[in-house]
Every structure is written in structure tokens, then in C-alpha cells.
Amino acid sequence: xxxxxxxxxxxxxxxxxxxxxxxxxxxxxxxxxxxxxxxxxxxxxxxxxxxxxxxxxxxxxxxxxxxxxxxxxxxxxxxxxxxxxxxxxxxxxxxxxxxxxxxxxxxxxxxxxxxxxxxxxxxxxxxxxxxxxxxxxxxxxxxxxxxxxxxxxxxxxxxxxxxxxxxxxxxxxxxxxxxxxxxxxxxxxxxxxxxxxxxxxxxxxxxxxxxxxxxxxxxxxxxxxxxxxxxxxxxxxxxxxxxxxxxxxxxxxxxxxxxxxxxxxxxxxxxxxxxxxxxxxxxxxxxxxxxxxxxxxxxxxxxxxxxxxxxxxxxxxxxxxxxxxxxxxxxxxxxxxxxxxxxxxxxxxxxxxxxxxxxxxxxxxxxxxxxxxxxxxxxxxxxxxxxxxxxxxxxxxxxxxxxxxxxxxxxxxxxxxxxxxxxxxxxxxxxxxxxxxxxxxxxxxxxxxxxxxxxxxxxxxxxxxxxxxxxxxxxxxxxxxxxxxxxxxxxxxxxxxxxxxxxxxxxxxxxxxxxxxxxxxxxxxxxxxxxxxxxxxxxxxxxxxxxxxxxxxxxxxxxxxxxxxxxxxxxxxxxxxxxxxxxxxxxxxxxxxxxxxxxxxxxxxxxxxxxx
Amino acid sequence: xxxxxxxxxxxxxxxxxxxxxxxxxxxxxxxxxxxxxxxxxxxxxxxxxxxxxxxxxxxxxxxxxxxxxxxxxxxxxxxxxxxxxxxxxxxxxxxxxxxxxxxxxxxxxxxxxxxxxxxxxxxxxxxxxxxxxxxxxxxxxxxxxxxxxxxxxxxxxxxxxxxxxxxxxxxxxxxxxxxxxxxxxxxxxxxxxxxxxxxxxxxxxxxxxxxxxxxxxxxxxxxxxxxxxxxxxxxxxxxxxxxxxxxxxxxxxxxxxxxxxxxxxxxxxxxxxxxxxxxxxxxxxxxxxxxxxxxxxxxxxx
Ligand SMILES: Nc1nc2c(ncn2[C@@H]2O[C@H](COP(=O)(O)OP(=O)(O)O)[C@@H](O)[C@H]2O)c(=O)[nH]1
Numbered sequence: 001x002x003x004x005x006x007x008x009x010x011x012x013x014x015x016x017x018x019x020x021x022x023x024x025x026x027x028x029x030x031x032x033x034x035x036x037x038x039x040x041x042x043x044x045x046x047x048x049x050x051x052x053x054x055x056x057x058x059x060x061x062x063x064x065x066x067x068x069x070x071x072x073x074x075x076x077x078x079x080x081x082x083x084x085x086x087x088x089x090x091x092x093x094x095x096x097x098x099x100x101x102x103x104x105x106x107x108x109x110x111x112x113x114x115x116x117x118x119x120x121x122x123x124x125x126x127x128x129x130x131x132x133x134x135x136x137x138x139x140x141x142x143x144x145x146x147x148x149x150x151x152x153x154x155x156x157x158x159x160x161x162x163x164x165x166x167x168x169x170x171x172x173x174x175x176x177x178x179x180x181x182x183x184x185x186x187x188x189x190x191x192x193x194x195x196x197x198x199x200x201x202x203x204x205x206x207x208x209x210x211x212x213x214x215x216x217x218x219x220x221x222x223x224x225x226x227x228x229x230x231x232x233x234x235x236x237x238x239x240x241x242x243x244x245x246x247x248x249x250x251x252x253x254x255x256x257x258x259x260x261x262x263x264x265x266x267x268x269x270x271x272x273x274x275x276x277x278x279x280x281x282x283x284x285x286x287x288x289x290x291x292x293x294x295x296x297x298x299x300x301x302x303x304x305x306x307x308x309x310x311x312x313x314x315x316x317x318x319x320x321x322x323x324x325x326x327x328x329x330x331x332x333x334x335x336x337x338x339x340x341x342x343x344x345x346x347x348x349x350x351x352x353x354x355x356x357x358x359x360x361x362x363x364x365x366x367x368x369x370x371x372x373x374x375x376x377x378x379x380x381x382x383x384x385x386x387x388x389x390x391x392x393x394x395x396x397x398x399x400x401x402x403x404x405x406x407x408x409x410x411x412x413x414x415x416x417x418x419x420x421x422x423x424x425x426x427x428x429x430x431x432x433x434x435x436x437x438x439x440x441x442x443x444x445x446x447x448x449x450x451x452x453x454x455x456x457x458x459x460x461x462x463x464x465x466x467x468x469x470x471x472x473x474x475x476x477x478x479x480x481x482x483x484x485x486x487x488x489x490x491x492x493x494x495x496x497x498x499x500x501x502x503x504x505x506x507x508x509x510x511x512x513x514x515x516x517x518x519x520x521x522x523x524x525x526x527x528x529x530x531x532x533x534x535x536x537x538x539x540x541x542x543x544x545x546x547x548x549x550x551x552x553x554x555x556x557x558x559x560x561x562x563x564x565x566x567x568x569x570x571x572x573x574x575x576x577x578x579x580x581x582x583x584x585x586x587x588x589x590x591x592x593x594x595x596x597x598x599x600x601x602x603x604x605x606x607x608x609x610x611x612x
Numbered sequence: 613x614x615x616x617x618x619x620x621x622x623x624x625x626x627x628x629x630x631x632x633x634x635x636x637x638x639x640x641x642x643x644x645x646x647x648x649x650x651x652x653x654x655x656x657x658x659x660x661x662x663x664x665x666x667x668x669x670x671x672x673x674x675x676x677x678x679x680x681x682x683x684x685x686x687x688x689x690x691x692x693x694x695x696x697x698x699x700x701x702x703x704x705x706x707x708x709x710x711x712x713x714x715x716x717x718x719x720x721x722x723x724x725x726x727x728x729x730x731x732x733x734x735x736x737x738x739x740x741x742x743x744x745x746x747x748x749x750x751x752x753x754x755x756x757x758x759x760x761x762x763x764x765x766x767x768x769x770x771x772x773x774x775x776x777x778x779x780x781x782x783x784x785x786x787x788x789x790x791x792x793x794x795x796x797x798x799x800x801x802x803x804x805x806x807x808x809x810x811x812x813x814x815x816x817x818x819x820x821x822x823x824x825x826x827x828x829x830x831x832x833x834x835x836x837x838x839x840x841x842x843x844x845x846x847x848x849x850x851x852x853x854x855x856x857x858x859x860x861x862x863x864x865x866x867x868x869x870x871x872x873x874x875x876x877x878x879x880x881x882x883x884x885x886x887x888x889x890x891x892x893x894x895x896x897x898x899x900x901x902x903x904x905x906x907x908x909x910x911x912x913x914x
Contacts, residue, residue: 018833018878020615025825094827103774103825115802119784122804151804233613244628249661252690258659262625291660292838302613304624306659317632341802355807417807427804 022100022230027121029148030130031140035161038200039130040093040104041071043222046207049095050074071201099226114389115341118147118427126155126228128221129192130200133172134165137180139375145180146374146391149189150337150429152411155228156192159221164199168212173197196221233302238326239266240405240413242357243276243319247306258289258306259315261358264412267300268307268323276319277403278330279565280449284310312460314469314565318359320403320413324450328403328413333366333436335395338386338428339374342420346386352425356416359402363418366397366434386426395434399582401442401561406430438561441528445535445562462541466500468610470538470566473600475547476556477573482589486573487547489593490600494543499610502537506548509533527555531562538566543609553581567607569600616834620653623822625806626785627657627769630820631664633810634767638694638740641666643678644858645842646771646823648685649831652840653822654769655689665692665748667739667765671731672702673709673860681843686749693749694759696739701730709862724863731860740765740817766812769820773827787819788812828891829881836874848872857891 028036044050055074062069075093093104105120121127127148131141148156158180166172177195184191196205197216204210207222219227244261248254268274268285275282288296289306299305320328340346346365354363371383374391386392407414407429418426463469473490475483487503494501513529530551537544551559556570570583577588585599605611613621630637639654639662641647654662668682686693701707708727711720722730738744742762750757784800786808801809812818823831835842848854853866867886871877880886 016837016839018616018837020830020833023615116800119800119803244625245632247659249658249663251661254659254661256659260628262621289659291656291658293656302618302621304621304628304657353811415805417804419811422809422811422813424801424804424807424809427802427807 025103025124026126027105027124028128029144031138034130034132035200036130037072037075041074042200042203042206044095047095097226122151125231127153129158130161133160133162143374145184145189146187154190157224158192158195160197161200163197170215234265235267235300237265239268239322240264241321243317244358256308260306262304263301265301265410269298274321275324276315276321277328278401280446281313281315281565283313286310311458328405329433330401330403331433332398332401333434334430335432335434336428336430337393338426339391340386340426342425353419354416357413362399363396365394367395369393404430438557441558441561466541468499470541471609472544472568475571476553479549481573481575483547483573486596487545490597491545493597500542501545502542504544504546506550526550527558531559535563567609569603619826623653624657626822627654630767636765637664637767638667638765639769641668643682645831649834650771662691665694667694669732669735670695670697671860673862675861695747696735696744698731698735766817771823772821773823785821789817832878
């Protein structure tokens with residue numbers, strides 16, 4: 001063998017055009033021993049997809065050890081599996097038909113391996129669900145049916161297997177179809193495209209019509225597979241691009257600031273005005289960025305891409321880019337269906353981490369509507385927690401507002417996982433949005449921001465001049481605890497440090513802006529006006545330091561809803577030491593001003609308001 | 613969007629997730645076709661940049677052309693190129709090639725697998741952990757210098773494909789490894805949709821597999837489409853032989869094939885001519901004993 005010189009070989013291929021064959025991921029699920037491995041092994045053998053001699057080798061090995069041959073052995077690439085005699089993980093097998101290439105994910109039927117079944121099924125575009133004709137519908141037939149529905153797999157064919165054991169009886173087949181369809185309808189899951197009577201072991205109705213079951217008029221399993229439609233990218237839906245990262249690779253003279261992410265649905269073009277939720281910031285698409293790709297003026301669902309914007313706006317990972325007219329929902333509460341896989345049950349009052357599209361945020365169960373055993377899904381379990389492998393209907397509450405959609409409208413932004421400690425312990429879909437106290441204000445703020453008339457100076461330019469972004473620091477607490485003293489000191493310290501702070505005293509808002517309000521004016525209106533005033537000053541680029549007795553801890557959420565994506569810090573002054581309200585910093589009122597200032601400055605730096 | 617686009621876009625998404633979640637991220641680069649495609653995908657994901665180090669484990673038995681190619685691309689792409697090696701075993705002659713002519717019962721004699729255990733798995737473990745010497749290519753001089761950074765890497769991007777070999781088909785996109793680099797195949801975290809395992813306990817690390825869904829054919833199709841430079845060892849130079857998978861000189865053998873360029877290889881793969889030959893069939897260590905690569909992988913092999 002000759003070894004060429006050190007030059008990397010650049011292929012001088014005439015054209016770079018490649019005609020790649022279409023491919024589909026399918027998953028095979030069902031109760032343990034209902035014949036998944038046999039079906040896969042048989043499909044591989046019958047489509048000529050096995051390496052030569054492999055089948056014979058396994059058969060010989062079985063003969064040698066005196067074990068009856070099983071197709072499962074063929075698939076068991078791993079020692080662990082052979083030792084335990086069950087398929088542990090989602091093994092992948094490749095086979096092809098004239099129409100396309102397939103990856104089969106053989107998902108384990110054993111309950112212990114439910115998380116593997118889910119991992120396999122979550123990547124599939126279509127599913128075959130196996131039911132043993134003799135044993136009938138079992139726990140995991142039901143559990144897997146529910147999971148396929150939750151995972152959003154709409155193309156399902158049920159194979160009623162081992163028909164040889166029931167004398168190829170049509171009545172037995174019909175009874176199973178009837179029972180299983182009724183079950184799926186009962187749980188509101190997708191109805192399967194078809195039921196096929198098969199005997200995987202002999203290949204009846206797999207690739208060839210069965211002689212033994214002349215009464216069956218439908219397609220073979222292989223024809224059904226070829227009949228599954230490839231899901232096209234969802235271009236017709238409204239634009240959704242969860243922000244994955246903001247890239248600024250300054251090396252080698254690159255000065256692009258790129259908003260990167262994958263477009264889940266819809267399309268967008270250069271020149272489009274887009275908004276980011278939940279911050280409501282908007283900008284115009286200036287360019288679509290890529291590498292070793294032709295420049296493009298528009299891009300659509302399915303692409304992991306990046307954009308530069310006409311204006312440098314401050315957006316972060318977890319926001320969702322959309323068009324104004326069709327923005328996602330924003331809120332802190334939603335109803336969800338979830339499945340729990342964690343060893344420790346999911347309990348109320350405990351904080352978990354929610355990962356939804358690219359956002360990650362603390363979450364709690366607000367309400368446990370019901371807990372079901374996913375293998376029966378009939379009666380409710382009288383439980384106050386969600387145990388391992390249970391399915392639940394819950395209302396979840398996030399620590400801060402996030403952007404989302406209902407999963408039936410847009411599954412890329414409507415499904416989530418829950419992390420407990422270091423592990424993904426559950427996953428689910430959003431079925432309904434649930435209002436929270438701030439909804440009205442939040443939509444008011446959104447309308448306001450969407451119609452906002454920008455000035456000639458951008459927020460980024462102001463931040464550049466000021467050396468910091470705008471931010472709100474609110475001192476909250478009972479009267480006479482020293483809020484004003486700290487606020488004044490903070491304003492002065494920031495000012496002396498060259499920053500642009502402004503002390504917004506609530507009393508001043510009451511004196512002027514609220515002058516027309518009668519004494520009975522609702523607290524809500526006072527808070528709303530205060531928030532809007534703060535927002536105007538924030539838009540001028542200042543660090544607003546506020547102190548007010550008119551607004552308490554309870555109103556802080558309302559103020560936050562009104563100030564859009566501006567960072568805010570709540571400092572509670574609580575001499576009693578008994579408050580448990582959510583805040584960013586709690587002090588007693590006995591601390592020195594310098595100490596409090598230092599702490600607030602640290603928080604401001606953490607929020608990237610300024611760095612020095 | 614065709615199938616190659618879909619594969620590419622998913623890989624880019626995975627790479628970006630990895631970059632976001634791991635401060636201490638690196639990518640293993642074996643110089644082979646898969647990890648070179650992976651490197652290319654990183655440039656796609658990060659708009660021409662590669663914002664993390666590339667790690668290569670040099671067993672000293674790699675063919676010289678591979679090393680020259682590595683350094684050349686590293687300079688051209690301005691990579692942070694880190695090389696690790698079990699220099700002690702190599703110097704002591706503690707390897708399969710150095711001991712293969714010893715009598716069978718000589719205690720110093722090493723099997724191929726034991727040699728892989730030292731020069732690859734062991735060196736990799738030490739390099740990732742930072743306990744082994746890391747050398748870094750100085751882009752100004754083209755020379756390797758000792759790298760002062762010895763912090764462990766917590767995210768390791770690897771170019772494994774599921775179709776390559778049985779055990780790799782069990783991997784997740786994000787697969788945790790414990791502090792001994794061990795892989796608990798039977799107890800892996802669930803992977804729902806595109807939500808990956810990105811939280812990890814101290815002292816553990818996560819292997820990230822952006823190429824899991826690619827096949828050997830897809831790799832070559834992509835090399836063609838993107839005109840990615842590859843080592844000429846993959847092509848028949850006129851003697852009717854070429855390498856299908858690249859490893860160490862003493863433990864690999866070429867296959868019979870007259871494919872002289874990417875188009876030929878694509879045609880060869882499509883024709884099914886290689887269907888009955890395992891892709892790693894030329895890698896002798898896989899053939900030693902039961903378990904083969906699976907044993908090596910559980911112990912931290914790539
Ligand atoms: N009689 C009969 N047995 C079958 C058929 N298909 C599978 N089996 C047997 O059912 C058992 C379980 O099958 P297997 O494919 O391992 O099930 P899995 O657990 O779902 O993968 C094995 O002993 C198979 O040989 C069939 O069509 N007829």
C-alpha cells in the first residue's frame with residue numbers, strides 16, 4: 001500500500017451533488033415477549049438486510065449450546081442482554097425497501113426499561129405496536145399506547161402477533177382490535193392506522209400475504225411501513241425559533257453577533273420584523289448566517305441556523321423568536337400530562353427544573369389533578385405524589401414567565417422534561433394554559449411593546465454610552481425599616497461610580513401621576529402606574545433604584561410583568577427575620593449601607609447589567 | 613430538506629447544546645472520516661469557528677500521513693489542538709507491537725486489547741482528566757508545547773455511529789460516564805425528544821454523540837457534498853487495497869477495494885459489496901475474545 005504525501009486529500013469530485021435516500025425511524029413497542037425481537041429479526045432476514053451467514057451462525061451457536069433458536073439472539077449484540085435474556089436498550093437496526101431506508105428502534109418491553117423505550121420512541125416517526133394474540137392486551141400494551149400518544153407519534157400500526165397460536169382465528173383478532181381501540185379512545189390517544197394479524201415467527205403477513213389468513217384483506221406490515229408518510233417540516237405553522245445561544249466569536253476578526261437556534265416551525269426571511277418572548281423585544285432580521293452554504297434570503301422549519309439583527313437587542317437563551325401577529329403564549333402556569341420515571345417520586349412543594357424548548361427554569365406542582373397507573377389508565381390512584389412509571393395530570397408553575405405553546409398546536413414548544421437533581425426524571429406535554437395573577441398586565445405590556453414607537457437611539461447604544469444596561473432595583477418592606485436610606489446610598493454610590501442611576505420614590509409618583517386617583521383607587525392601578533413610570537425611565541437606559549411604601553412584596557410580580565425583559569432585583573428589608581417571600585436579597589436593616597451596596601452590585605453583575 | 617440535511621441539522625443542534633451546557637468541553641479527533649466530519653459540523657454549528665479543543669490520542673503507531681494531516685488541518689482551521697499520549701508505556705516497550713515476538717508465556721507480552729487499554733483508553737482517560745500530559749499545538753510555530761491547563765473535561769464530543777458496531781447502537785446522544793469513565797449500559801437516562809442529559813454530578817462526564825444516526829454511506833455522501841478533505845489512506849492508490857477504518861498501523865489491515873475517490877466509495881457502499889464485511893473488520897483488537905469493542909467501550913474506549 002502506497003502512502004501519499006502529507007497533503008490532505010481534497011476530493012476533486014466534479015460535482016458535490018448527492019442524492020441521499022429518504023430514511024424513516026420506526027419504533028417497535030409492546031409488552032415483553034409479544035414478539036418485537038422476532039418481528040425485527042424476521043424483517044431483517046426477509047428484506048435481505050443481514051450480513052451473510054449471520055443467521056446461520058446464530059442458529060449453529062444455538063444448536064451447539066442446545067438452546068432453541070430465537071430471533072432475539074440475532075439482535076442481542078451485547079453480552080448483558082444475552083445474559084439477562086431481555087432486550088435492554090433501544091438497539092437500532094437498519095434495513096431498506098425499494099421505497100426508502102429504515103432505522104428500526106427495537107424498544108424494550110420490560111417495565112424496568114421504560115426509559116429506554118421512551119428514548120427510542122421519542123426519535124421515531126412511526127410505530128408498530130405488538131400484541132400477542134393469545135395473551136391479549138397487557139399492561140405495557142396500554143402503557144406504550146399512552147406513551148406513543150404523549151410523544152406525538154401519530155402513525156401507529158398494531159400487529160396482532162402469534163396468530164398461529166389462536167388458529168389464525170379472525171374472531172380472536174377482531175376481539176383484540178375492538179378491546180384495544182376502545183382503550184385508546186378512552187384515553188384520548190391517536191387511533192391506529194390499522195391492525196394487522198401476523199405470525200412473526202413464520203413471517204405471515206410481514207412481507208408476504210398470509211395463505212393461512214385469507215380473511216385478512218389489508219396490507220402486509222412492510223407495505224404499511226412504506227405507506228407511512230414522511231413528516232414534512234412544519235413550514236405552514238407560525239414561526240417558532242427558541243433561542244439556543246447568542247454567538248459572538250471575536251477571534252480572527254469576526255464581529256457578527258448571531259442569534260442561533262433551530263427553527264421548530266414556520267419560516268422567516270431577511271427584512272422580517274420578529275419579536276422575542278417573554279421579553280417582547282423586537283428587531284428586524286438583517287442576515288441569515290451559515291458556514292459553507294450559499295447565502296440565503298429566507299429559511300424555514302428544520303434548520304439549525306443563526307441570524308444577525310438590525311439592532312443589537314439583549315435577548316437570552318430560552319426566549320422564543322416569532323412574528324408579532326402569531327406570538328407564543330407567555331405565563332407561569334400550564335396544565336400538563338406527564339410521565340414520571342424518577343426513582344424518587346415527584347412531590348408537591350418541591351422544586352424541580354423544567355426544560356422546555358431551550359429554556360430551563362425552576363418549576364413546582366401547583367395542583368395535582370390526578371395520578372394514573374399508566375398500565376390501566378382507568379381508575380385514579382389516590383396518591384398525593386407521582387410515583388415511578390405513573391402518569392399524571394398536573395398544573396405546573398414556573399418561577400418566572402416562559403414562552404410556550406399547547407403541544408397539539410406546536411409540539412416543539414409544547415413539550416418538556418423535568419429534571420430532578422442531575423437526572424431527567426419525567427417528561428410531558430402542555431395541554432392547556434392556566435391564568436396567573438399577572439396575565440392581564442402581561443398582555444397589556446405585550447400590546448404596548450408590540451406597538452412601541454422606537455426613538456432614534458437604541459438600547460444597545462445607550463448601554464454603550466452608559467457602560468451598563470438598564471435595570472430595576474426595588475427596596476421593599478414595611479414602612480420605617482430603612483428602605484429609603486439604602487436606596488439613596490445605592491443611587492449615590494452608582495452615580496459616583498460613573499453609572500446612570502435614578503431614584504424613583506413611590507411618593508413622587510403618588511403626588512403627580514396618581515394625583516387624579518381617589519383615595520379608594522385600587523391598589524392594582526397604583527401598581528400599574530408605578531410600573532409604567534419605571535418602564536419609561538428604564539427605556540431611557542437608567543438603573544432605576546426605587547423605594548416605596550405604596551407597593552409591597554406582593555406587587556413585585558406585577559411590576560416585573562410591566563417592565564418587560566429588563567433585569568430586576570428585589571431587596572426585602574425585614575427586621576423580623578421571619579419573611580419567606582421570594583426575593584433576590586433579604587436584609588435586616590441593621591447592615592451598613594456599604595455592605596448592602598456591595599451585595600446589590602454583585603447581583604447586578606450576575607445579571608450582566610455591567611461588568612466593572 | 614433531504615436526508616443529509618436532516619442529519620446535518622440535528623448534529624448541529626446537538627453540538628450547540630453541548631457547547632452551551634459544558635464549560636469544559638472537548639472533541640475527540642481520531643483523524644478518521646467520522647470525527648473529521650464531526651469537526652466540519654462543528655464549523656457549521658459555530659459559523660466557521662471551533663470554540664473548544666480537539667483532543668487526539670497519539671499511540672505513536674498511527675500512520676505518519678494521519679499525523680501530518682492532523683497538524684495541517686489544525687493550522688488551517690486554527691484549532692486548539694491537544695495531543696495526549698501514554699509516553700511511559702511506549703518508552704518502556706509496554707505495547708503489543710513491542711512484545712508480540714516474545715514467547716507466548718512471557719509475562720511482559722501484551723495482547724492487542726491490553727495494548728489498546730493502555731495506549732488508547734488509558735491515555736484518553738488521563739488526557740481527559742488532566743492527570744496525563746497534554747500537549748498543545750502552537751499555531752504560530754507549528755510545534756507542540758506542554759499545555760498548562762490540566763482541568764478535567766466534563767463534556768466530550770465523540771464521532772460514534774450506531775451502524776458501525778453493535779455496542780455503539782446502545783448509546784444516547786448524551787451518555788453519562790462515571791468517574792472511572794465507565795459506561796452503565798443498562799441504566800442510562802431517558803432521552804425525550806431533544807432534551808438531553810446536561811446536568812451531571814461532580815467527577816462524572818458526559819459523552820456527546822452527534823453522529824449517532826449517520827451511516828457509513830451518509831458520512832461519505834456528506835464528505836462529497838461538502839468537499840471535506842480526507843486522508844488518502846481511504847483510497848486505493850493502485851494496489852487494489854484501501855483502509856475502511858483507520859487505527860494503529862500494526863493492528864489494522866486494508867480491505868480489497870479499487871475505490872480511488874469519494875464517488876467510488878459511495879458507489880461501492882451502495883452496491884452492497886461491503887455488506888458482509890464489518891466496517892471495523894480490519895481492526896484486529898475487536899476480534900480478540902468475546903465482547904470485543906464492547907468491553908473496551910465500557911472501560912472508556914471511544
Ligand atoms: N408461536 C409463535 N411464537 C412467537 C411468534 N413471534 C414470537 N414468538 C415467540 O415469542 C417469544 C417472545 O418473542 P420475542 O420476539 O423475544 O419478544 P419481545 O420480548 O417482544 O422481543 C419468543 O419465544 C418467540 O419465539 C409467533 O408469531 N408465533
